[in-house]
Amino acid sequence: NAGVTQTPKFQVLKTGQSMTLQCAQDMNHEYMSWYRQDPGMGLRLIHYSVGAGITDQGEVPNGYNVSRSTTEDFPLRLLSAAPSQTSVYFCASSYSKQGGYTFGSGTRLTVV
Amino acid sequence: SQKIEQNSEALNIQEGKTATLTCNYTNYSPAYLQWYRQDPGRGPVFLLLIRENEKEKRKERLKVTFDTTLKQSLFHVTASQPADSATYLCALSSNDYKLSFGAGTTVTVRA
Numbered sequence: 001n002a003g004v005t006q007t008p009k010f011q012v013l014k015t016g017q018s019m020t021l022q023c024a025q026d027m028n029h030e031y032m033s034w035y036r037q038d039p040g041m042g043l044r045l046i047h048y049s050v051g052a053g054i055t056d057q058g059e060v061p062n063g064y065n066v067s068r069s070t071t072e073d074f075p076l077r078l079l080s081a082a083p084s085q086t087s088v089y090f091c092a093s094s095y096s097k098q099g100g101y102t103f104g105s106g107t108r109l110t111v112v
Numbered sequence: 113s114q115k116i117e118q119n120s121e122a123l124n125i126q127e128g129k130t131a132t133l134t135c136n137y138t139n140y141s142p143a144y145l146q147w148y149r150q151d152p153g154r155g156p157v158f159l160l161l162i163r164e165n166e167k168e169k170r171k172e173r174l175k176v177t178f179d180t181t182l183k184q185s186l187f188h189v190t191a192s193q194p195a196d197s198a199t200y201l202c203a204l205s206s207n208d209y210k211l212s213f214g215a216g217t218t219v220t221v222r223a
Contacts, residue, residue: 004155031209042116042201043156043213050209058210090155097209098144100158 002026006091006104013081013111021076021107023091031094032074033058033101034066036087043090049074050097081111114140116214118202123219131192133217135185135202140212142204145178145185150199150216159200160187192221 007022025032033048045058047066055066063085065077074093078085088108092101115138125131135145143164148156162169162178162185169176175188189196202214 033211035213040215042215043203045210045212048209059212092155097207098161098163098205100146100161101156101211102158103155105155106153 004091004093004102004104006089006107008107009105011107011109013078013109015081015083015111017081019078019081021078021089021091021109023074023076023104024072025074025091025093025102026072027093027095027102028071029093029095029102030071031097031099031101032068033092034064034074034076035090035092036060036085037090037106038087046076046089078109083111085109086111114138114212116140116202116204116212118200118214119217120215121217123217125192125219125221127193127221127223129192131189131196131219131221133187133200133202133219135187135214137183137204140183140204141180141206143207144205145176146203146205146211147174147176147185147187148201148203148213150201156201189219192219194221194223197221 004025034046035043049055049068091104094101117136147159150156177186199216199218201216205211
């Protein structure tokens with residue numbers, strides 16, 4: 001049982017480049033989220049999904065897109081990378097709206 | 113705006129003692145409060161969830177209290193061990209699923 005799998009683990013991008021961070025879960029969870037974690041600021045919600053085909057914005061959605069075509073996958077797209085998007089990105093999933101969340105191991109992204 | 117504050121300073125305690133962490137919130141009426149543990153370079157791991165109508169919840173050596181009047185949660189690790197050394201995150205949610213996190217408190221347990 002893999003849980004939540006994120007790829008890649010590390011990535012360096014140049015300003016203006018685009019990329020997709022992958023997230024997959026094998027627990028049949030309906031609820032999935034993307035967070036970014038910056039020093040001293042805690043985890044901030046970027047986008048979330050309450051099921052396949054349904055997504056919504058979180059606290060810091062600008063510069064990011066998501067889609068949810070299947071229950072298992074929830075990719076995060078950076079449209080045009082900026083240095084301010086340098087961060088550690090975590091994907092999480094849950095079986096219920098209020099249930100405890102299972103997090104992936106993160107993607108450390110550096111934009112130069 | 114909503115604000116979640118945890119002990120800003122790191123907590124250093126002796127093995128066997130109880131670690132007590134604080135989570136205060138303002139401009140928020142959470143329905144649920146959760147605590148997570150995060151080790152360096154890893155994702156957070158869920159520990160406990162407590163609902164707004166619950167005062168206290170326990171799990172093994174962990175205890176969480178939730179006081180909606182004081183807008184505060186306390187998280188206790190009793191009989192602490194060096195393996196309990198980690199950063200502990202407080203997280204709140206209402207019924208809209210959006211989970212908001214505090215910045216975390218780092219705990220170091222000395223042998």
